[in-house]
Amino acid sequence: MEVLQLLFFGMFALVIVISALGAIFCRNIVHSIVSLVITFLSISGIFILLNADFLAITQIIIYAVGITILLIFSVMFTTTKDDNKLWLAFAPRTLLAFVVAGSLFILLIFNITNKFTDFNKNPESFIIKAPKESTIELLKEQGTTPIIGKQLLTKYVLPFEVLSILLLGVIIGAAVIAKKENNNSQER
């Protein structure tokens, strides 16, 4: 079981990293989006490994479908012929970006592993708690969905409600901004 998990994890992780890199380094924007979809899908695989089945499903629905469609639409709206020339910026910041990404990574690993000393599978910095028996039972039967649903409607009811207002705002904002104006009068 463990080996299988490790295998899956390795596979997914490899795919995630490669496709994420592909999403960034592809010259063609559509290729990028396709690459991104692969990333999203692999991430949902990771979620499944992490006992987050609901999350995995949501990931596929929102990311791999919803967002991707949005992206493709916007690509269709905006892309002109010479957009393929847009690839990577070749400016000082490109170099710095690698420095930033690299140093941030090292910093993160440095801290996660407690100054490179704690390469245990579960570093001491983080809380590790075995789930209750009842939870394991629940998980086996229904996955995490009941837990999440309960949480959303009790503990996190306020954010959940506020999220609706947020979405209202975003809808109005996005609509107003993306809407085509009929009159061509100049503003300001």
Added chain:
Amino acid sequence: MDFLLDIKTAMLPEAILSLTILMCTVLCFMLKQQIQKVIYIISLLGLVISLFSISLLAANKVFTAFYNSFSSDFFSVLMRFLILAGTLLVIVMTKDYSFTFKNRQGEFYLLILIAALGALLLAGSNDLIMIFIALETLSLCSYALSGFLKKDKSSNEAALKYLIFGGAASALMLYGFSFLYGITGLTNLTEIFSYLANNSGGTMLNLTLFTVISGFLFKVAAFPFHSWAPDVYEGAPVPVAAFLSTVSKIAGFAALVKLMGLAFNNIEIISITLGLIALLSITAGNFMALNQMNIKRLMAYSSISQTGFVLIGFALLSYMGISGAVFYLISYLIANLGAWLAIIIFNDQTSKNLISDLNGIAYNNPYFATCFGLCLLSLAGIPVTIGFMAKFYLFHAIVQMGPAYLWLLIFALLNTILSLFYYLKVIKAMFVCGQESINSKLVFNGGVLNTSFIALAVLVVILGILVTPFINIARYSALSVKLPIKQIEIFK
């Protein structure tokens, strides 16, 4: 759980504001576009009512609501009061400006109200998720608001930059949240405090705190996450810029205060880091403001440096410091809104933004110049304005921390010279004469805009003299903040 009781004791203004939002939404789609001015009135009314409802909140102790995901203490009540007052003034500002939004006025007010709601919730949220959602409510509406002049190239550009920068920053913050969650296994702040008070978070906690703080540094436009501010302030509609530089900042600070309590095991590190960031903010803002020609950009840089001053109060991690920061925020709110009002009055009538456009305006419209000058002097910290008192009180708080913080004092003091230079540059432009190049004519009509402008300028001076109540309020509110101090110092 009695949600109604929760709302009554802790979230009355939010509830009223939500109702207003709903009403406005309905009206927005029902009303004809010509009479969308009604929404302006309604949103003002809603804000005023929720402003008054704050006084109904019991502020003498901490009230929590909705499973402790929201808590209302005196500090957050005060911050929410400031947020609402600021939003009110921002909406007042749009009175003559909103014609630029054509038929989208209703949506504009709606977005502002939603953003304000996000800010209010941010000021009171007591849960990581709540913080995140409130913050995103505020941010996303702000992005939309910045790009509200969609035919305007700079407005688009501002919104785009704001979004990209904000997205990255909030991702960084969330990353921090995830580690915080990983360290404690908790999302509720109160629980996290008590967990951290008993357990050390290891090395990871430091990095976590830094990344968490970075999201708020972005919100308050502090170094190093400040560079969006000038571009956005310049490109965004002026009321939005005013909103960003006041309301959104106050909300950011209000949330940042909540996170101060996380620094139990690393008081020194957080204190020094925040101090360093504060100084760098002040310095960066001041240095870049020196050569500005555009008054909106100038105000942006100035607000960066003002942020730094508030952060100094945080960096002290003492009640004195927090009360100094609170008092400073009050003074900043008044003076900065006054300055933005001046800019919008000027912009409404002349559509100009350069400092040189102000040349000689004092002799055309002395009231304008005087009031604007007073606001700028307050920002610079010249007596007898509230800004001077606030700076003095803040510096006093630094010194009360003892000699260990003298470096902070020295650099902050030196920076005030730089800030005086560019504020005086604006004042100089207004009062300079001899070249007879009065570029702009300004009419001063007794509208609500001008009235509130003058009222703010008068307030700047009056509060500069009658400061005691405000200092007391600031101290009282600071006492309600949870700080990682083992021993509670007593205000002398």
Added chain:
Amino acid sequence: MEFFINNVWIIPALPLWSFLSILFGRALNVYENKYISLALTAGSTFIGFIFSIFILFYCINNAGTNHQYDILWLDTRDLKFSIGWLVDNLAAMMLVVVTSISLLIQVYSHGYMEQDKGYHRFFAYLVLFNFSMLALVLSTNLFQAYIFWELVGVSSYLLIGFWFNRPSAAQAAKKAFIINRIGDFGLLVGILALLFYSLNWWANSQNTLLEFATLGQAGSLALVNAGPVLFGFLTLGLLLGPIAKSAQIPLHTWLADAMEGPTPISALIHAATMVAAGVYLIARLYPVFELSPQTMTIMAWVGGATAFVAATIAITQTDIKKCLAYSTCSQLGYMILAMGIGAYSAGLFHLMTHAYFKAMLFLCSGAVIHSLADQQNMKYMGGLRKKMPIVAYTYLIGTLAISGLLFSGFWSKEAILSSLYTQGENLLLVIALITAFMTAYYMFRSYFMTFEGEYRGHARFHKPSKVMTMPLIILAVPSAITGFIFSGNLNLIGIKSFDSFVFYGHALHEAHTDLFLPICSLIIALLGFLLAGIIYWDKLKSLYCNCFDAIQRYTIPLYRLSVNKWYFDDFYNLLIKYLILPISEFISIFDKYIIDGFVNLCGISTLYKGKAISLLQNGNVQTYLVTALLSFIAVIILIFLIFII
């Protein structure tokens, strides 16, 4: 008699009152009449003169008069400065000299200045000078002396620069004041040092601070406190004041320039009274100077050198006033020399006689100049004896007196020379004798060039008015007789000699019967007279041969030296031009470009730093992000480095 002594304050007070009257009268346009100014001026001086005469007689009759009255001027617990009046023999003598000469010169000035626009101003200045000079003479203490010492300097400044629209006058006035200020500097430091080292003495005694009467005791304490070397410097500082005021080397150059002032001023201030104040102050400070033998020696040598150098310069001057000015210098040198070798009475005696005849000489020259429409060059004079005999004869009297041939100058100079002789200062004696020879030579030269021979000028001649000649005649009397009267030769009829009246310590009355020195000096003076006559008197001209030309040729370098005033002025000008002004320019540039430049650099560099930092704000949001993250990571690493590792 007591009345005069007790009310001696009236003597300076009246001129002050007159000054204020003229000042405010003019300012408020109360009066326009010139005679009012004259009356106020001359009247106040006349009353002062009457007072002085009575006081003099009182002093003569009451030996050892020492009437002192002090008013506390500045009372600041630690420091109590007083102003008052002191009447003793010396003061009485000076009072008479000053008031009498002043009176005559004021009358004379009326004639000289009648046509001038600034008539009232002139008299106001004049009377201001009178006030200061008289108050200086009556000073009870060194501090008061310093106050009025400066005030006479200012009066002198105002009067030299009276015709201020002449650039040379303005320059000369400034020069005079600044050089005097150098002296004041020394004097001030000297006073402070003296006070400092004798502070205990004054604190324990009830005496007025720095009063002359007890200065000697305080001085001896200061000598103990300071040690001989410091005390020597202290006294040198004190000496610097008189050196400047009395135009001694090296601070003598202002006196010749001061001749830019109206001639009555030259007569009064720069010949008779003010320049003599230096000698007067030395006399007052004698108890202190006496404590430092080195200073006394220096004083003597300064005097001797001045006497000699000034005389050599006077030989070649063609400007009649300059010639007289250098002669004044030279004679003042005599006085200082006398003071330096301890011939206290002789010096003051010479001061008195010199005041009269030199004032008269200047007035004569003034009359000549006035008559010749401001012509001062002797080359364009000549033969004036016939046109203005009174002036010529009075001038001759003065010439004889100053040369030591006859009249008062003989007696006073003789006193100095004999003191030199008895003191055994042979080198100084030789110098003094050579100077005497030169004095006779240049004085007669000026006399001959001006009054004898043919008229060489072009200016139209005006006859001097009676107002101008009368003072000459009156002055001729004391010029002629004072020396003899006070020489001690009239002891028999009750007139005591000068040195039994004004003396230091105890009256040393040495009737020297040795006739060698008087005869010697007479011969030397005669030689001078002859030489001048040979060269400049037409009647004798036939006697000399061409060989004189040859002599002249060999003496050209010396001639140049003399004409150029020993290059003192040039040296000072070079000093100012190439040392002081460059230093000040340098500091000014340093101030402007280094200090202020640093300040501006701070400002400008800050602005440029702002610009440089603004480059990061290049509009590209990704750059913002990368800088933000980079600095964020940098801060984190920095903090980690500080705290964790």
Added chain:
Amino acid sequence: MEFLSLNILIFAPLIVAGIILSPLFPNDKIIVRRFAKGFSGILFIYSILFLLFFDPYNTDYQFKENIKFFSDTNWIEPLGISLGFGLDGISIMLVVLATFLVMLALIVSKKSITTKHKLYYSLILALTTAILGMVTARDLFLFFLFWELELIPMYFLILIWGTGKKEYSAMKFVLYTFFGSLFMLGSILLLNYFHVLNTGISTFSIEALTYSRHYEIPFLFESLIFLGFFIAFAVKLPIVPLHTWLPNAHVDAPTPVSMLLAGILLKMGGYGLIRFNIQMFPEMIKVFAPMLIISGVINIIYAALVALAQKDLKLLIAYSSVSHMGFVLLGLGALNSIGITGAMFQMIAHGLISAGLFLIVGVIYFRTKTRVFSHLGGLGQVMPKAFYFTILLAFASLGLPLLIGFAAEVMIFYGAFTSNSLDGFVLSNQLMTALAAISIVITAAYLLWVLQKVFMGNMFEKWQKVQDITPHETIALTFLSIPIVLFGLYPEGVTSLFLPFVDSLVSYFTL
């Protein structure tokens, strides 16, 4: 005595400024000017009344007053800041000097101010409030507040009515002074900190921090506090490396403003040195006395030499100001009664003299539109009155006996010479004083040079029609001359006012 209220004295000018500025006030320049002038005259007389009722033998504050809000015991209760005013030996003379010079500045404003009268007169009056508040404040915070408040009117006065590089100069003045004041702010806060640390009470009261400071502040911090105050006052005074704002500000400011700047504002530096550096830190001042003396001597000689090289009349006078303020330092560094008395007297003397000299410069500049020596000359012929007044002022400035400058210089020289404040230091008081005394030659040189170049000598044809001073200026100069002569003849008239105060001051560090 009830009618003597410091509050009225201090705030009346501000209220009148408000009245003048208000739109209801007629916008007629003559009415504005006369009103302001009349008010300043009344203010001067009112301040004279304070002088008459002042008891010099009481070394405490007199005419104490406290303004309170909201039934608090203090102004800002939480910090222990009081809005209290009072007069003592040093303040009283500066108050009278300030009102006097303001009156004169307003009298001569007719010619030099031709635009924006309402603003001008109200700014001058606001400046008056700031100055009076500064001098009479009994609270460190209040002092600092007025210290900064004074910058703004001054900035506008230079900016709007100035000439030349006025924007640069105004900015430099403000930033420089602000720079200095920041150090003072730091010191004030540190002082408060140590008071809180030792007594538990937060206060900024000068009396409390001066007389009831029975605890020890660590030497390092005490010296830091001392230096903080010193730098602020060094900028204002100004002390030499920090003086370069002064020439610019003076040259570009209009005449009445220059008068006020030189006449009063520079004195605030001296006032601060006495009030804070000496009165509050009797121990530290002994340590830092060499610094005072050396910087005093440098000021005196350096600025005098710089003045000697100036080609511009106003610059020369400005540098002479710097030089003369060096005497104040020298006197203070002497640390004895007479030296400090002399320094205070010198402040008053210089206030009067420099105001007069700047007025003269303004008079000349207004008529000839130039201040460069090489373009001037012989003006004494066409403007004799100005010439006489200049002679008087120049001689007063170079320390002519029986004029006001002399008494001050003598006291300072005497005080410095007989002082032992440099004992144990490589230099001796006597040597330094002797060095400083050289300045009497240099000062004479440059001042007489002014007289020579401006008023004497040949006159250019173009100045033939230059008018003599107007009655207004004559009145102002006469008013200035009266105290210059009067207190020159009778210095005790002034010194007796603060002598007891100085004695009590000195008693703190001689014990």
Added chain:
Amino acid sequence: MELGLVHYLILAAILFCIGILGVIISRNIIKILISIEIMLNAVNINFAAFANFGDLDEAKGQVFAIFIMAVAAAEIALGLAILIACYNNRHSVDIEDYTSLKG
């Protein structure tokens, strides 16, 4: 070798850094938005991992991740709306063209 928390964390860190890299070096604005999404996904992995290893009883991390997803979707929608508005004005999706506000 056993699969543990640290592996997920490292994976998330790599992904996060890739996201940062993409935000900074891409020129196409859409790609920048994509990169932001990648960063948010990295955060989600973190949350899910922590929820799995430490907090499976309440699975707060997963709730958090859902909120993040919702907000991310909203954000990208708004972002694309803004992008379209930008595109209407300038006809470019090159970030280098959006540098008119600077200084």
